Amino acid sequence: MNLENYFISQFNSSRIGDDGALIGDTVYSKDAFFENVHFKTKWMSHYQIAAKSMMINISDAISMNAKPKYALLSVAMPKSISKQQMRELASGFKDTASTYGIEIIGGDTISNIKLDITITIISTTKRPLLRSGLRQGYMIAYTGELGKSKKDLQRLLGNAKLHKKSKFVDIKLREKFVNNCSRLLSSGMDISDGLFSDLDKLASANKLGFKFNKKISKAIACSGEEYEMLVAFDKRYKKALIRRAAQVRTPLNIFATSARVRYTNRCKAHHF
Ligand SMILES: Nc1ncnc2c1ncn2[C@@H]1O[C@H](COP(=O)(O)OP(=O)(O)OP(=O)(O)O)[C@@H](O)[C@H]1O
Ligand SMILES: Cc1ncc(C[n+]2csc(CCOP(=O)(O)O)c2C)c(N)n1
Ligand SMILES: [Mg+2]
Known part of the structure; x- marks a missing residue:
């Protein structure tokens, strides 16, 4: 078992293991988008960083055939960030959310030495598409x-x-x-x-x-x-x-x- 799975297995939850957790007809998913792990600020504008962080999160909902409804945004920003960059980040989040009909309902904002974004998406599905269900010969x-x-x-x-x-x-x-x-x-x-x-x-x-x-x-x-x-x-x-x-x-x-x-x-x- 690799170390990532070793850590995740400590939680012993049957909900864990898919792109998101399906509870009733609701899917809860979360993905991180961190500076120097997923992007470098010289590679992309702040607008693009925010938009991509939303898209990779929406992807987990879509992949379960769920319609994303709500998002909670956690944003850690360096103290040196400008207001212009903050507005760009906000526009990237808002534009992408509105394209998918997602309402941003909360989150957390902190300062840090890097720009790190973590998003929770809440989505609903009538016909979930799961990782399980595969049979021999498919x-x-x-x-x-x-x-x-x-x-x-x-x-x-x-x-x-x-x-x-x-x-x-x-x-x-x-x-x-x-x-x-x-x-x-x-x-x-x-x-x-x-x-x-x-x-x-x-x-x-x-x-x-x-x-x-x-x-x-x-x-x-x-x-x-x-x-x-x-x-x-x-x-x-x-x-x-x-x-x-x-x-x-x-x-x-x-x-x-x-x-x-x-x-x-x-x-x-x-x-x-
Ligand atoms: N720190 C953690 N605590 C609890 N569950 C976790 C943790 N990290 C991952 N998981 C769960 O483990 C499963 C696999 O997570 P993983 O991040 O690999 O999802 P993914 O969608 O395959 O990958 P990616 O992060 O590349 O989009 C998911 O169900 C996820 O919710
Ligand atoms: C600075 C920098 N270094 C490397 C990469 C490549 N990369 C990062 S995460 C990932 C896969 C899914 O990630 P996760 O499981 O973390 O969500 C890949 C291919 C990048 N984008 N930026
Ligand atoms: Mg996934």
């Missing part, structure tokens, strides 16, 4: 294209500038796909750590592994912060799913089948 797919986020991160680390539309700053979520296809999916989650790492989470949640029917390079499968969907479905629904994904213009890459084999993540763990 097909595994991801949406869209993977790899660009890692490339752009490497560019930034090499001091290059990003394109304004770069996925690193401008995330598009797959709410239409999840909404239109959830009834055909057995399981789903968003790809935040990278395909191979997130497959590891899917494998442990279901005590199954995967047989790959395509070779996927590490450049693609170890790229984190993609916020595409990783999904599983019964083979019987393959045609219907391809049709429904096309209706919402979502590329679907079917690349593996679940099987009783051991899964090994070939990417480096990035937390510990």
Whole structure:
């Protein structure tokens, strides 16, 4: 067990383990977005930082087929922050929240040596899409294209500038796909750590592994912060799913089948 899971396992809660905790028809989720861990202030404007921190949080709700309703924002800011930067942060939070119909209902503001954001999202769902529910012989797919986020991160680390539309700053979520296809999916989650790492989470949640029917390079499968969907479905629904994904213009890459084999993540763990 890696150290992250070792720590989380101390809580011994059956609610833990999905993108958010489902209680009744409400989903509670929280994600951190910290300076020097998730971004550097020279890479992005304060507006972009706030907007991305909201999007990565909304992603966990969307990935469970839940509609985000409320947000609680915790913001730690350096004492040197200007009013202009504060207004930019606030606009980034407000614009993204309003795009998704989210009401910002509270939070906490403190000063610190870095800009660190933590957001709680409360969302509701009539048909939750969970990580569990995978059975042997189901097909595994991801949406869209993977790899660009890692490339752009490497560019930034090499001091290059990003394109304004770069996925690193401008995330598009797959709410239409999840909404239109959830009834055909057995399981789903968003790809935040990278395909191979997130497959590891899917494998442990279901005590199954995967047989790959395509070779996927590490450049693609170890790229984190993609916020595409990783999904599983019964083979019987393959045609219907391809049709429904096309209706919402979502590329679907079917690349593996679940099987009783051991899964090994070939990417480096990035937390510990
Ligand atoms: N410090 C913690 N205390 C309690 N539960 C935690 C803690 N950290 C993580 N969890 C829970 O563990 C599970 C996995 O968390 P994780 O952060 O890996 O979610 P994720 O959506 O897969 O990843 P990411 O943070 O990359 O978006 C979730 O159910 C989460 O709520
Ligand atoms: C300064 C800086 N260094 C590295 C990265 C790359 N990175 C950070 S978190 C993450 C995956 C999901 O994270 P989490 O599980 O923490 O939510 C990735 C790929 C970055 N964005 N900024
Ligand atoms: Mg997630």
